Amino acid sequence: MNVFVVGISGAVGGLLERELTSRGDVVSGLVRLDDQRAHFAARGVAVRVGDIGVLSADALAAMLRGVDVLVYTAGSNGGSRRVTNAVDGDGVVTALEAARLAGGSRFALVSVLPEAWRQRALDDDAEHYFAVKKLTDVAVTLSDLDWLILRPSMLVDRPGTGRIALGPAQPHDEIPREDVAATLAELLHEPRIRRQILELTQGETPIATAVRAVIR
Template sequence: MSDVFIIGITGGVGRLLAQKLRWRGDSVRGLVRRDDQRAELATQGVDTRVGDISGMTVDELAAAFAGAGAIVFSAGSNGGSREVTKAVDGDGVAKAIAAARLAGVGRFALVSVLPESWRERDLGEEVEYYFAVKKAADIALSRSELNWLILRPSLLVDGPGAGAVSLGPAEFHGQITREDVAATLAELLHEPRIGRQILELDTGSTPIEEAVRANVR
């Protein structure tokens, strides 16, 4: 993978992913909402486009994607207001899929959420709506003709990564560091034999590179 465009590059997973891809020698670009974010990332060798996924058109996104080998969508409302959830997690993904198609970018990775997340809690209507929108986005991507990948991590936490995970079509819902999610995603992007798959991710005992190889079909 030579050129990866990250939507959500200033987020916890997106920022770490950008670092790991650059360490591998990849060119990394992304979408930011403010000029100061663009300036900060420029000092790290990351080229960004200033824009808001909720307000950009498909044509504008396609222009930003031009030349990319893969799109990673790791932005999310995290269960905020319905308006933001629909604009980012729903319409944002739909526009990005259409823009990837228009720009001729075949590889599209979506960071989603485990459907079981927070089921032990009494969730409010906005969070339930968030889960419904995330599921609809998964379905939309899985029905596209793109070489898609949907990664559903457990509860995200901060802290140093363990470098070992449990990765497969179905995993228990626990918790996992953003560091390990980013490392797993970077490894997945560099495994061309993995595509059109939904993979769930939890902390575990299998080294990340080995866990990814085990899911080659």
């Protein structure tokens, strides 16, 4: 499988690249800085340089020749509204259009649980972030692509357990980034899972078993 990752230099995107590469997949992606090329070149991963917040759909589509699936893992993490709009909003719409222009059919988005951070007092910028993420999810579901939206609960950096809870609705809890990447890799290798929103958190079910359970 040939996979292009927008956000490949991020925490989840980088872990996903390693998961897919270990399976024998061909992985490429988009980075923001030219000096990030060397890191991926050392791993045999080709990357292109560009800012998804300003990149045109035509320019991104030109990078997607031969790609089987476009995965969007980039995110602003609730920063300024300008960055949120560019990365979590406009960037996803650009990627959807680029996938269509390139003749691709599969598109996967790493989103967020709508309940995330509700235990905190959120400022207006954070509320704006969640509103943009929801509208972007809607845009993906309205596309004619073979889409998948994965909504993980709060991301943490401890080692993965290989055990998760996955389904149309999950309680907000937390999950290691390693398990998010491993789950996404497993989902990408199951073509029968398509046009679904899946929520993900830590649990007791092995990843492969949990993925098989959501096949419709």
